[in-house]
Amino acid sequence: MNVLVVGSGIAGLTAALHAQESGHDVTLVTKGALGDGSTGYAQGGVAGVYGPDDSAQQHAADTMVAGAGLSDAAAVDALVADGAERIAELISRGVAFDRDPDGVLLLGREAAHSHARIVHAGGDATGAAISRALVAAVRRTAIGVIEHAFVTDLIVEGGAVGGIRLLIDEAVTALRADAVVVATGGAGHLFAHTTNPTGTTGDGIAAAMRAGAAVDDLEFVQFHPTILAAGPAFLISEAVRGEGATLIDDQGRRFAFDSHPDGELAPRDVVSRAIARQAAAQGSPARLDATMLGAETLAARFPTIDRVTRARGFDWSREPIPVTPAAHYLMGGIVTDLHGRSTIPGLFAVGEAARTGVHGANRLASNSLLEGAVFGARAAAALGEPWPDSPPLRSRYSTDPAPVSLEYRDGSDGVPFGRAALQQLMWDEVGLLRTDEGLQHALDTVRAWRSDASAPQTVAEHEDANLLLIAEATASAALARADSVGAHFRLAGRRATAPAQILETV
Structure with missing residues (x-):
């Protein structure tokens, strides 16, 4: 098969390597340089190495508890069942996890874990070590790499994904493929304050939404x-x-x-x-x-x-x-099955861009790198297999701007759209603490901004359009979920002091 992998974090690199090793013709497309993205920033480590009193079953139980009971049990079982093999694979590809003088892997413990089961590298530079090793592994293969290429949209023909459209040096081009694996990460730059690198603007998720793929759980944003x-x-x-x-x-x-x-x-x-x-x-x-x-x-x-x-x-x-x-992290994204398959034939999603069901309402610490490795490999293994019948699931979120009244035409209290204005709005109203009034205000404002937006031409304009689309979907999902659960926390009335106000005084 001719396979396109979009994104070069742990999920995309793993998917590309496994696909190439299985005999597929693979091209990896990345927005920045190969290895850019969130993976290299990860400090803590990879969960999944168990001591004598620990087990995969206990890891699964901790994951379910952290997810506030909304994690998909089958997805969690797949995560922990494949974890040891994926960590061993990372070691074989050159990741030097920290060890004691006897050569035994050192294990750390993080919040909501019942045991120390997290391997780390360079003390607090695990993601950087993994990224370097996987990038080097890709460079040693025949995988084609296209760097500094922005994916604007998916090509959908006959109800199936058959390629992508790219913006490279202000020129639009199309790449055809039998399958596309989206591994573009989350959308941390929806918010005024984020741990995410600059390029995390939800590009793959937005492209999938425009193509008609189901997305879910966008209200669950981890801080x-x-x-x-x-x-x-x-x-x-x-x-x-x-x-x-x-x-x-x-x-x-x-x-x-x-x-x-x-x-x-x-x-x-x-x-x-x-x-x-x-x-x-x-x-x-x-x-x-x-x-x-x-x-x-x-x-x-x-x-x-x-x-x-x-x-x-x-x-x-x-x-x-x-x-x-x-x-910090988006628990929702493109809905997939246990092999990264979306609701559109030919479209896979892995890593933070995917909603595998593992994280539920709140991700357990150090499960993100593990998820990228596990489901990147699982998606590659499913390439060429018959596409299952898509479940009767479609996105709850329209990609077309909803009608808005004239009073909102100028945006939030007369403030015209700008990325900083969007990020502040999302931070204040769709952030750590949410209210009915604030969520409705955010939704109305974002819809007004979207309705007034012109067709994007530059990379920055495409990013803005993607952020606006995901902002509308996130605010809509948060407004629809009336109860508080996990990272989605609703307050009565309108909060008096936003977390942003505290941060900005420092």
């Missing part, structure tokens, strides 16, 4: 609890708390236990809200105290974090550091 609240967004790995660091208020009290008996190691949505509430109550950021770990341990176990915090003026071995939540 990472601990971003350094000084300078550009920089993630402080959950593994720091797994090693014993604590969250404290301005009086030095550990406040996370007010929200959950697991305190700092509660699921991410719980900890994020606890931090936001505490920051609002005291009028300044909450703090992460890692001083008990000592300078030597911090430098050895978390060299990247140690370097960045010190560069920004903090000696975190001697003083607690200010932290705040930021948008």
Whole structure:
């Protein structure tokens, strides 16, 4: 088969390698340089190595609990069943996970995990190590690579996907294929504050929506609890708390236990809200105290974090550091089965662009890299197989701008559209804490902006169009889900203090 893989994070690279090794003719298309994307930023590690008191079944149970009961059990079982093989494969491809002097893999623990089962590399540089190894592996093959190419749309003919349209150096071209694997990541730049690299604008998800593929769970956006609240967004790995660091208020009290008996190691949505509430109550950021770990341990176990915090003026071995939540991971996306197949024949989706059902309402820490590896391989294994009958499922979200009244024609309170305005709107109204009034305001505003938008021509304009489409779908999904569950948290009325207001005072 002629296969196009779009995206070069762990999911796309794994899918491309497996497809090529199975005899398919593979071309990998990436928006930036090969290996750009979120994978290289991942600090914590890959969950899935079990000690004597741990098991795949317990990992699955922890995943289900973190997902607030909305994870798909079959998808979770597939994740943990294939995990050991995928981690072994990463090692065979050259990922040097950290080991003790006897050569035994070192295992870390993160929030909502009942055991230490997370392998890491370079202390806190796991994603970078994985990206380097997989990019090198791709370079050693006959896989074709097209870099700095923006996918504008999928080509759909006769009800099946048969290729993609690309924008390269302002010229539009088409590539034909028997199958397209979307691995373009999430949409973190919907929000004013995010851990995601600049290119995460939901391009693959939006293209799939325009093609008619079903998407779901877009209301479930995970906010990472601990971003350094000084300078550009920089993630402080959950593994720091797994090693014993604590969250404290301005009086030095550990406040996370007010929200959950697991305190700092509660699921991410719980900890994020606890931090936001505490920051609002005291009028300044909450703090992460890692001083008990000592300078030597911090430098050895978390060299990247140690370097960045010190560069920004903090000696975190001697003083607690200010932290705040930021948008981190999209649990929803293109609906797929257990082999990455979407509701349109010929279209696969893997990684953060996919809604596999693994994460439910809240992703368990360090399951994202594992999911990319597992489902990237599973999608490649399904290439050439008969396409199953699509379930009677179609996206709840229209790609056509909904009609709006004239009072909204100029957008939010007369503010014209701009990406920064969209990001602030989403942060304030469709972020960590949501209300009926805020969600409706966001939805009306985004619909007005979409209705006034002209046809995109440049890459930036295409990105804006994609963000607007996904923003409308996200706000619509959040408004439709009346109950609070996992990362989707509804408040009565309109909140008095948004998390953004705390962040922006730092």
